[in-house]
Amino acid sequence: MESTVWLASRSLPRPGVGCCNLLSRVRRSGGRLKPCGNGRKVVVCVSGTEGKTKVVIVGGGVGGLAVGGRLAKEGYDVHILEKNSHVGGRLQSLEVEAAVGVGGKSDDPGGQECFRFDTGPSLLLLPQKYRDAFTAMGEDMDDYVTLKKVEPAAYRVFFGEDEGVQSLDLLYDVQKMCLQLEQVEEGAGGAFLRFLANAKEALDKDLYVGLTPYNAPGVFSLLAATELTDGVWYPVGGFAKVRDGLAQAAQKVGATITTKATVKRIDHANGQVQGVTLEDGTFMRANIVVANADLPYVYNSLLGSKVKTQASKLLSSKYSASVIAFQWALSSRLERLSHHNVFLSNCYEESWHRATDASTILERPNFYVHAPSRTDSTVCPLGTDAITVLLPVAHLGEGFSIGSASDDKQIVEAARERVISSLVRSGIGDISSMILSEVVYSPPTWQDSYNLQYGAAFGLAHNLLQLAYFRPDVAEPSIKGLYFAGASTRPGNGVPLVLMGAKVTTNRILEENYPFLSGN
Numbered sequence: 184m185e186s187t188v189w190l191a192s193r194s195l196p197r198p199g200v201g202c203c204n205l206l207s208r209v210r211r212s213g214g215r216l217k218p219c220g221n222g223r224k225v226v227v228c229v230s231g232t233e234g235k236t237k238v239v240i241v242g243g244g245v246g247g248l249a250v251g252g253r254l255a256k257e258g259y260d261v262h263i264l265e266k267n268s269h270v271g272g273r274l275q276s277l278e279v280e281a282a283v284g285v286g287g288k289s290d291d292p293g294g295q296e297c298f299r300f301d302t303g304p305s306l307l308l309l310p311q312k313y314r315d316a317f318t319a320m321g322e323d324m325d326d327y328v329t330l331k332k333v334e335p336a337a338y339r340v341f342f343g344e345d346e347g348v349q350s351l352d353l354l355y356d357v358q359k360m361c362l363q364l365e366q367v368e369e370g371a372g373g374a375f376l377r378f379l380a381n382a383k384e385a386l387d388k389d390l391y392v393g394l395t396p397y398n399a400p401g402v403f404s405l406l407a408a409t410e411l412t413d414g415v416w417y418p419v420g421g422f423a424k425v426r427d428g429l430a431q432a433a434q435k436v437g438a439t440i441t442t443k444a445t446v447k448r449i450d451h452a453n454g455q456v457q458g459v460t461l462e463d464g465t466f467m468r469a470n471i472v473v474a475n476a477d478l479p480y481v482y483n484s485l486l487g488s489k490v491k492t493q494a495s496k497l498l499s500s501k502y503s504a505s506v507i508a509f510q511w512a513l514s515s516r517l518e519r520l521s522h523h524n525v526f527l528s529n530c531y532e533e534s535w536h537r538a539t540d541a542s543t544i545l546e547r548p549n550f551y552v553h554a555p556s557r558t559d560s561t562v563c564p565l566g567t568d569a570i571t572v573l574l575p576v577a578h579l580g581e582g583f584s585i586g587s588a589s590d591d592k593q594i595v596e597a598a599r600e601r602v603i604s605s606l607v608r609s610g611i612g613d614i615s616s617m618i619l620s621e622v623v624y625s626p627p628t629w630q631d632s633y634n635l636q637y638g639a640a641f642g643l644a645h646n647l648l649q650l651a652y653f654r655p656d657v658a659e660p661s662i663k664g665l666y667f668a669g670a671s672t673r674p675g676n677g678v679p680l681v682l683m684g685a686k687v688t689t690n691r692i693l694e695e696n697y698p699f700l701s702g703n
């Protein structure tokens with residue numbers, strides 16, 4: 184894989200015109216010139232394709248693909264290394280074959296007998312940020328991904344006591360939304376308008392300007408503002424379309440992608456990055472390394488002891504929850520579900536404590552259900568359903584009990600039982616007899632699949648002191664040439680933020696390094 188060319192001094196012409204010609208030729212093609220010895224001898228090192236600055240990216244998640252594509256477009260020689268057999272990281276779609284005879288053909292002209300699940304992101308917010316990522320690679324997102332607005336409601340919320348679970352739709356139509364809220368509680372409509380106006384104003388200013396511990400709580404209302412103003416969108420064909428689109432666009436501008444390539448170590452010496460060593464022992468020299476894998480894992484497993492302080496600081500940071508996820512293929516369609524559904528517990532305060540074992544999962548926990556066939560007919564055969572349930576639980580660092588495989592099994596069983604009984608209470612239907620197939624993700628799955636520290640599905644938490652500028656920087660100051668991209672660096676977690684972060688990382692690299700080695 185090494186493409187460095189060394190021209191030893193004996194291969195140089197005599198000093199004089201010939202030598203100068205060679206030097207300027209090398210400079211033009213981007214070679215690095217390093218005088219050594221008595222001044223007559225010159226060692227020329229040309230790294231990467233045609234003398235381009237060589238960048239290795241550790242991880243092919245959204246962050247890695249977006250930075251890789253941007254840098255390739257700028258003229259860098261980019262190699263993205265992904266440990267799994269697919270790029271995309273947490274952003275994935277999973278297809279499960281339907282049992283023979285289940286459901287009718289979908290009304291999609293292509294038809295299919297598959298159930299499709301988005302195992303990571305399911306809400307596509309701030310579509311412009313996705314568009315920007317493609318534009319930065321010189322591509323048009325519409326050539327890769329078709330977005331459809333989730334309508335008429337952004338999502339449906341189920342709440343209330345056992346005797347009367349109610350539902351409320353988060354409608355884009357503000358007037359209808361106010362009327363609906365007034366029916367639940369007098370005065371709630373006006374309060375909603377004030378809330379929305381404040382959130383919108385903050386959003387229009389800038390997502391991150393003014394974020395201090397004194398005014399940051401308002402930041403969380405931005406989510407609601409973007410859902411109701413920009414809308415919630417869905418990529419037709421599933422989130423895999425976003426994954427494949429980003430990968431294809433990055434490859435088109437020259438980035439190479441290697442899957443099943445696990446990086447064992449990021450090599451550095453004397454404060455300078457040198458490259459990476461793969462699990463099979465291969466060393467890949469690089470001028471720049473961008474680590475897209477989860478940052479706490481990078482510091483603790485890939486960088487060695489030189490960065491001990493930052494490594495242990497990250498370990499003791501606050502982490503997001505983990506989740507138990509169920510992907511269920513169902514023999515019937517659940518008519519009361521909307522595309523996005525939130526089920527709220529009847530025990531408000533208790534419900535925010537993260538469950539650590541089977542006994543601490545509430546009878547009626549908070550959970551989310553994704554049912555995308557309401558927007559996209561290619562999700563499952565007609566008359567059936569494909570739903571994903573996400574139930575937040577503790578991460579592995581805060582006592583999630585996995586002493587043995589049977590512990591994990593018990594928690595998953597309790598989670599399944601509580602979700603199903605909550606669905607029954609909410610009038611969705613008894614799905615226990617409808618489940619044709621099930622795929623489960625629990626905290627150890629998140630840890631093992633993507634090297635997420637503690638199996639925390641969303642990485643470092645978004646508390647006020649870990650958001651935007653308070654999140655770890657996109658470069659490691661003590662190792663020149665080492666940069667970061669992804670959910671646990673600035674500005675934060677979630678695909679749009681990771682895409683915004685990719686721009687920040689790219690700009691930093693452009694400021695500090697030339698795409699051709701002569702400028703380094």
Ligand SMILES: Cc1cc2nc3c(=O)[nH]c(=O)nc-3n(C[C@H](O)[C@H](O)[C@H](O)COP(=O)(O)OP(=O)(O)OC[C@H]3O[C@@H](n4cnc5c(N)ncnc54)[C@H](O)[C@@H]3O)c2cc1C
Nearest residue numbers: 242244245246266272273304305306446476669670677678
């Ligand atoms: C269940 C769930 C639901 C979510 N819902 C939403 C949503 O609705 N909307 C939204 O916008 N966001 C959502 N997110 C968040 C979103 O998925 C992430 O913010 C985003 O995908 C993170 O991308 P990333 O590039 O930072 O990291 P990752 O996706 O973690 O990518 C890092 C990559 O590095 C690879 N890697 C790790 N170690 C190595 C190694 N040693 N060598 C080589 N490769 C390595 C990993 O395999 C992975 O592919 C959700 C996440 C989860 C888990």
